[in-house]
Amino acid sequence: MSGNSIGNRLILTSFGESHGKLVGATLDGCPAGLEISEKEIQKMLDYRKPGTSLITTQRKESDKVEILSGVFRGFTTGAPITMVIWNSDQKSKDYENLKTKLRPGHSDYPAMVKYNHFNDFRGGGRFSGRLTATHVMGGAIARKLLKVTLGIETNSFTCQIGKIKLKKKLEKQMMKLIYKNKVRCPDENIANKMEKEIIKARKEGDSLGGIIESISTNVPVGLGEPIFSSLESDLSKALFSIPSVKGIEFGSGFEGSQLQGSENNDLYTIKKGNIVTKTNNSGGILGGISNGMPITIRIAFKPASSIAQKQSTVDIKTKKITNLQVKGRHDPCVVPRAPPVVDSLVSLTLADHALLAGKIKPVL
Amino acid sequence: MSGNSIGNRLILTSFGESHGKLVGATLDGCPAGLEISEKEIQKMLDYRKPGTSLITTQRKESDKVEILSGVFRGFTTGAPITMVIWNSDQKSKDYENLKTKLRPGHSDYPAMVKYNHFNDFRGGGRFSGRLTATHVMGGAIARKLLKVTLGIETNSFTCQIGKIKLKKKLEKQMMKLIYKNKVRCPDENIANKMEKEIIKARKEGDSLGGIIESISTNVPVGLGEPIFSSLESDLSKALFSIPSVKGIEFGSGFEGSQLQGSENNDLYTIKKGNIVTKTNNSGGILGGISNGMPITIRIAFKPASSIAQKQSTVDIKTKKITNLQVKGRHDPCVVPRAPPVVDSLVSLTLADHALLAGKIKPVL
Amino acid sequence: MSGNSIGNRLILTSFGESHGKLVGATLDGCPAGLEISEKEIQKMLDYRKPGTSLITTQRKESDKVEILSGVFRGFTTGAPITMVIWNSDQKSKDYENLKTKLRPGHSDYPAMVKYNHFNDFRGGGRFSGRLTATHVMGGAIARKLLKVTLGIETNSFTCQIGKIKLKKKLEKQMMKLIYKNKVRCPDENIANKMEKEIIKARKEGDSLGGIIESISTNVPVGLGEPIFSSLESDLSKALFSIPSVKGIEFGSGFEGSQLQGSENNDLYTIKKGNIVTKTNNSGGILGGISNGMPITIRIAFKPASSIAQKQSTVDIKTKKITNLQVKGRHDPCVVPRAPPVVDSLVSLTLADHALLAGKIKPVL
């Protein structure tokens, strides 16, 4: 057991530190015979790359993926696929003077206690959001695997930034618009408002949170294992690994808890010869198992913890109250960078379950 | 890997079926030397027992726990502890005629497809809420283990039924009131309203959902493993195993996603010589690791899927649309029975992490 | 992780104690749709049943298996299959007076230290050979699963008792003779000699060891996962769980280490259109993966530790040297009871790997 690995048949192991030599991922259990290239993985990494606009951190990380093992002549071999991104633009000195001042909202305090100060504290070390790049390296492969074997597609997008909400329901054709703007919201007007809100927060030395929605289509009936590896259990386990995520709901979720059974039950009907439900309040999962409807998830992100404003805190060494002003280059809102991370973790989980359920074979 | 087991060092395996011979649980990894009796486990089981009031199902299940192994002369031995409840009051015939008519909101359809009709469909079989009794058998032991070793206490209560909400923040002295009423809400007035709401729904042949809140106190700093076994990851994985749960949030959760960093960050201060935070929007978890503040979780339950009203559905055999009226004796609202189940899954997860972190030894 | 469970996709969990209420097994991950009955499991259990002859213990255990879950209308459902044998003929008093006198060769000493005396010491508790009945309950199902899906058959037999050795190579038709005599050796003459040797040892208050050989036929090419889950790794892990096993070799094993490469290499040839090897020094496993030839394993059992002779030992309480005479009813040689246990553990491991390799589907 290790917190650095996830999955049963398709296992992602994450390693590396924010300000160490690299961040890396080993994807184990990927079927042999999948065509994959660094270019395909890079594309998905680029969607989460910082340094691309005013609304994200100003760090400049090229974030170039390098495949070190497990791919031979363009195809997966069945062996573990190790991929790395060599770190380049860290400014570790920014953190040296924070070493003992606890940054509110960050893992600093519990991490120092847990590891008795042996942990690499620079830039959050293992706890940095930068580590989500390792999920994307693995996720890009899982996403392709699901696409070519089962036609499953996962698309995630921003549906709320601060108090600005996307109220429209996502139509299929809107999927293509997700990456047309910097906030990854498929409605241009709302996207503009969101962007302004983020820029405003940055100016105030503050930060914003938001909500990502994720929709997976073409999921076959029968993924998910009862009881403790229900799809909801394993998807939430994966998604709560993203720093800043503090809430997850499937289908009608928290709102559904206020409805009556007669309102919330999805009635079955026949469509083109297939059994489907008229509504999808279940978010495509019943009894923990996929029912063939789209899997819909909403993921709540807290506002970024690093803010430029002066905050009161404690120095862990002196145990005295002190002030703290976090310098460094931070995201005023991490939500716009999260959709490829969510896509990745959902894809990894669905691919793992497709292997478990025998829907994808160990060799293609 | 199996969906029927959860935990790494403290492993609960659930077995049995709603209408089979029994439901059972094997708790493996419990340290040797813990004093435990059937009576203590029974007490927690009684809190989820149906048949005790108008607001729950009218099935009469005595639900008497029997310890079959792993306890010797009143103490745990370090060997797996197998506990069972023999089933008695099933009326399986109620289900025979439903065999092919898909019950909306239930696992029937995906389960039949997944298991090619070999699954025991009676009363939901493995997917029945009855299986949560297995979690409570294991959870009662985990809860005691946490109490005697670390002083950790988990208390869960109903904070919403349908649209009726408990708005007060829970004070410590209210904990004792949780089981004073049938809905398990520690505010008498609200509890009365909730109860009426449930009775009304029952009369209408309908059902209600709601929200459970769970608070764990005295959790030491440092539980939780980065990245994929964050406390949030593992707690949500455990809690989403409860049928009907469709949303989970920690601390300020979904509401927090609308706040600014300066509002949502919990500032550190010193209290009685200890480092604490002034607020607890993080729900006691930072970077996936406990920070010493109470762990607060909110869990959304959908309205019960079994309703007495006639519903339109599909017959999986004929693939024709048909009507369905679910008979049997069902809960109009499962939320009042859920607090001991939530307590159990939270306790199992915290105890597992306490063992992982070396806070509890393998032998007491 | 737990020492009480084995397997990845097909997981056997063992519970119970030698002198507790029962011994039991939960087999999880068995595909849905396998026809199985208590009678079939009982047949295999009967092969290891004690009390059947002078050469085994005189305890009388009916060892009747009862299936408690996971089988519905004669077929597996995909849910965990829990099976138990209720204990009946324990004479725990035999052990009470031994409580502090360490029995040479037994687990008493390390078990008492490891569990700080909380372990159930009666009859060895969890460490008793009686627990191998739990392996047979699971193994009987695994064996049938392999037979009906892939035609794999595992047969194990006694090839050495003390210094009496079966020197003939086993021919296919000899398989039927294994259970024709009490020592489970398919050569009648050698079997007679072995039996006499055991009776002689019993009379002397002494005990014997021996060697079991196991042959699995029709194993498809490709079972086994590199590197750490090689077939040899997982088979040996399973087989070393049998008390008294102290050595395992595959194919030419220890003898092969004295040969030259040109002698030990199995040369490929074509037979009936299939690629086969002329010899089978590899025991059917190359690089940890099955190569289609029979899997041959030899398993060394130490002589039974419980002997009637007076032995010098230490009292753990007084830390003084003392004498010990083990009463109770013991096997002078456990080897004749071991073939069904070996069959079971080999079958469980091969079935697990067949599921991993996608050779057996999750639903039949």
Added chain:
Amino acid sequence: MSGNSIGNRLILTSFGESHGKLVGATLDGCPAGLEISEKEIQKMLDYRKPGTSLITTQRKESDKVEILSGVFRGFTTGAPITMVIWNSDQKSKDYENLKTKLRPGHSDYPAMVKYNHFNDFRGGGRFSGRLTATHVMGGAIARKLLKVTLGIETNSFTCQIGKIKLKKKLEKQMMKLIYKNKVRCPDENIANKMEKEIIKARKEGDSLGGIIESISTNVPVGLGEPIFSSLESDLSKALFSIPSVKGIEFGSGFEGSQLQGSENNDLYTIKKGNIVTKTNNSGGILGGISNGMPITIRIAFKPASSIAQKQSTVDIKTKKITNLQVKGRHDPCVVPRAPPVVDSLVSLTLADHALLAGKIKPVL
């Protein structure tokens, strides 16, 4: 589950290929606070390095370890430790023309079938003995961890090459002599004979096998988990991952199976106030748990499969019988390179169990 990882609390994941960019290892679960340097790891790697004498392969691999993560300012951080060796001296062309001719004794045939020819076949790919370097990288850290926390020392040495045997019992002072000669046998005379035997086999275009013995001292009482994670189970699982290993025995092993209980039982006595056994036929393990005596293991290696002699084989493409002469630079005997690999796998297993048993804390 993955064959590329081993361990429960201390987990080694191996990646890379013989002729790919690198071979690498991630060691996860190592307690924070252990001082470790590349130099220490290198020392152990150098013991298995080829190209150092006539008795091993003539490939020239510098095999320089590089730590990529998990170590900060000279100490482990609690994060996964990734280490790599960049490949340099591969001559992949040697293998291209063998692509379809099955090399006897190698994994070629089952690997090609299992992976449907997608596997990297060059130099055995994932199945190459070169991958044992990844075990040594992890093992060097585990070995140090055991030394500094519990004083445990594992020493492995060659006790047989072909038919030449070391008959003396190893005395403590001989440990220092293991690496004084090229065959790693602590008796100079025998070592000379062994060396000559290997050189003779090389000249004949043939190869030899042998036996390694491993002794671990200062192991505390109580390591090992019943039933399926007995020390014997987990040690054998680890050791059978070494290519060429075909047999493993503990203590008196196969020879012990010919003794009587009165001969093989190790009688308890008191020595310097401690409970010890007079003999150690159990190899330090009773009931799967360490009893405080040295853990002794003997590991049988088959003769190396790559020989220069012409061999008859099958072409998998044409399915015709053909001749094969393996070129490339091969070890005439791998045994002299195996002691550090055995040390590593034994150390990894013991350290894992020491963590499981709470004998080593998660943070030092």
